[in-house]
Amino acid sequence: MDAITSVPPRAPAARPVAAASANRLADERSADVRDALQRAFALLDPAQQDAARKVLAAHDVDLDVGAKAQQQGSGEGDGDGDPAPEP
Numbered sequence: 001m002d003a004i005t006s007v008p009p010r011a012p013a014a015r016p017v018a019a020a021s022a023n024r025l026a027d028e029r030s031a032d033v034r035d036a037l038q039r040a041f042a043l044l045d046p047a048q049q050d051a052a053r054k055v056l057a058a059h060d061v062d063l064d065v066g067a068k069a070q071q072q073g074s075g076e077g078d079g080d081g082d083p084a085p086e087p
Contacts, residue, residue, distance in 0.1 A: 037063065 041049050056063060 041052065044052060053063065
């Protein structure tokens with residue numbers, strides 16, 4: 001009985017699959033946000049779009065997140081390799 005209780009717990013193994021899943025989910029979320037913003041701005045007239053941009057900027061919403069993610073995915077970007085910040 002002592003042999004079973006004296007076994008040290010296993011250290012958690014690195015999970016590259018989990019990292020890939022997290023990256024995929026982040027990409028999907030970015031695409032969803034980009035799509036939602038495009039649909040919302042399509043409904044607004046230019047004056048309303050300006051007001052919406054100001055409100056979103058005041059709440060630290062980065063309207064260029066989708067564009068940056070799309071550029072990085074296509075090999076075009078600013079070249080620093082840093083991911084776009086989360087909104």
